[in-house]
Amino acid sequence: MSLTDDKVTIVTKQSSVNLNINENNGDIDISTIPQVIKVEIGAVLTTSSGTFVIGEIPSGQINGSNPTFTTSINFVPESVQVFVNGVSQSLTEDYVTIGTTTIQMNISPIIGDRIRINYKAE
Numbered sequence: 001m002s003l004t005d006d007k008v009t010i011v012t013k014q015s016s017v018n019l020n021i022n023e024n025n026g027d028i029d030i031s032t033i034p035q036v037i038k039v040e041i042g043a044v045l046t047t048s049s050g051t052f053v054i055g056e057i058p059s060g061q062i063n064g065s066n067p068t069f070t071t072s073i074n075f076v077p078e079s080v081q082v083f084v085n086g087v088s089q090s091l092t093e094d095y096v097t098i099g100t101t102t103i104q105m106n107i108s109p110i111i112g113d114r115i116r117i118n119y120k121a122e
Contacts, residue, residue: 051121058103058117064110071117074100079120084113 053073060069077097082089082105089095095105100122109115 052118053121054118055116056118058115062109062111062113062115065108067105067108069103069105069115069117071101071103071119074122075119076100076122079118081118083116083118084109086114086116 051073053071053075056071058069058071060066075097077100080091080097080103082095082103084094084105089105091097093106095103097103103117
């Protein structure tokens with residue numbers, strides 16, 4: 001099953017899927033058995049375990065000299081995952097977190113690089 005809009009693609013592999021839409025606020029609740037859900041492309045996923053931001057494009061210039069990027073929501077530092085051109089980066093080896101909204105790359109991304117960040121919201 002796939003559910004797609006302009007920002008979110010949800011792909012599930014399951015034996016059953018329940019999809020409920022709250023008519024008052026538009027919230028969508030998806031449950032699957034087994035619990036395997038893949039969320040892509042700039043999504044915010046709220047679960048009973050918390051709110052997760054998936055594939056955020058952080059603010060900051062990608063110009064070969066700027067190493068600092070900022071998220072739109074405060075994050076739990078140990079939950080941050082950074083990807084450059086689809087390749088997972090290593091904490092401390094490739095980047096560090098500063099506070100709860102800033103990521104500093106050890107090597108500044110160059111023009112044309114794509115940065116995406118996944119994290120649990122604080």
